Structure formats: C-alpha cells, structure tokens
Amino acid sequence: MRHSVKIAPPNSLLFISDPVGGVVPEWKRGAQILSSPSCISFGCMAFMDGETEVTLGAGREVDPGGIPAFDGVLETPNRAVVVSTVERKTILDASVPDRRTRVRIWGNRPTEPDQVIIGLG
C-alpha cells in the first residue's frame, strides 16, 4: 500500500525511523541524505519555495526505476516505519515485517527534490 503527502517541512528536512525514534545521523555539509543504523534524514525542496510530495510504500510497488539516491538497512524493532519532521510531527507511517528493513529513496533531482519516493523492503 502506498501513501503520499505533500508537505513543506520545517528546515526542509524529514526523518525516517522506527516509531520509537532513533539516533539522528551527524550533519555533513552538502549531504542531502544522512543515515545512522536507526535513522535516515533527507532534504526536500526549500520549505519557503514550495511543497515536496513524499510517497511511502513497499519497494516493489513504488520503485520508479533507476538508481536510488539511498539504499540501506534501517533498524525497525517495532516493525514499523515513520516519516517525521523536525517538530516531531509524523507525516507518514507503514508497517514492515522485520526488525531490519531495507530502505531505498528516490528523488526527482539531486538537490531540493520536490518528489521523494521511499521504498521499504
């Protein structure tokens, strides 16, 4: 099941993690996507310039083709994934079958994407 939302998140930043949270990765200048074993952060279109459409779903359903900007494994001890903002607002969530979940992220451009697809599994 895929879900989408359009949002102009504060700081143009969103986080993917287990619902109980995770260790936010260290910031690095110029990096659009950062990750730790329990949290992934990614940049969106500058919030004052417009909204970003974020889609979350099973990888086989949402895969748009092409090389993802991120491909890694996220700790999901509660068998769920949430996408949240700096202000702790959950904008999307999904159940996953395992305690570790493959996460792929596709953006429609390298910086400030206004379309982001998150594939799980």
Next chain:
Amino acid sequence: MRPDFERYLRPQPFDRKYSPDQPRDDHGRWTDTGDSADSAGAETTELSAQSRRGPVPVRINGRLMDATPAQAARLAVAEAQARDAVRRVQELDPKWRPTPGLHETVEGQIQNLQAQAAQAQARAGELARVGIGPGPFAGESLTARGPERDFMVIERREINRIGAETGCHTCGTFDPGTRSGNFVPDHEPPNALNPTGRSQRLFPQCSPCSSRQGNWITRNRGLR
C-alpha cells in the same frame, strides 16, 4: 553660596550613623528604624548598605559564611549574572547545565559563578554557530507574525534584502544555497525550541545552515 546649601546643613537620613539603641538581629543588622513600616524597610536597606563595616553573612552550599560587604556585593552580582546567562542558554538548550565547581570560600563561590557565566556565554556561542539563536552575522531582522511559515511576499523580499546586505545570520555567506536563490526566513528562537510561544524574529539563513539547525534540534530533542 550654592543654591542647594541647605542640604549640607540639614540633617539627612543617611547622616544617621550608629545608634546603640536601635533594635538589631543576631547578626547585628538593624531590624527596624523610623515610624512607618514602608519607609523603615527602605531606610533600613539604605542605611545598612551605607554603614556596614563588619562581616556580612552569606549562604554558600547551605553554610553561612562571613563575607566583607564588598565580597557580598560581588557575590550578588556574580549570582545574578550567572543565573541570567544560564537561563538564556537553557531557553534554547533545556538540558544544558554548567559544570559545578568545588568551593568552600566566598571568593571561591564568586569565581565559580563567574566561571558558570563564562561557560553559558561559550555555550550560547556554540549554539549560535549551529543556527540556534541569532548567529554571529545577525544584522537586521523582522518581527515574526507567529510560528507559521506562511510568509508574505514583503517578508520574503525583506529577508532576501537583509541576506544580500549581511548574509546568512549563522555563517555569513551571501549565497542562500537554494535553487530559487531565496534566503530561508529563519524563526529565532526556532519553533521546536519555543514551547512557551515567546516572541520570535526572522533572520535570513542559508540552506545548509537551516539543514544543520534542523539536524541539531532533532539530535538534541530526539525524534519522539
């Protein structure tokens, strides 16, 4: 003759010095003077400050100690400065605490408080460099209408004008780092660190500093 010569002739309240008949507490401080309660309180304070000669009791780590009047005054100033500096940092970083020092003397406590104020100032500088609080390059700013990000055209234009004149308030760059070329209107204090709804101002910020600010806030507050 000076037109105010009479004030040099007429007895003034502050001219009254020691009187053995006045009631005092265990530390030798006056407990009452004058006729009315209000004026007595005010006068007692002034007279005590004017005429103290002996040691002043101060409480340090729960123990009463004797301080000179000068030490007591410096201690009060150091306490106020440390309290104010720590409070300003904790408004932005509630978990932060200054490192407590060991001290057993009045001078030790004064130095400890001065060190705490210095630590707080250093922490405020660190926060400013990661975009928490007005940064070292902050110039003009706008009054934020609220925490919302529904910026009006005139606000966006003014933020870009200020950014073009003084740069990103956090790092000083004149490059906004955004695809549009717009500076980010940055709420200070940041919304996520403003649960009590203090008034906020908008400063121009570049995209990388905005991202770093968001990362810092989330790292320090947690995702949940």
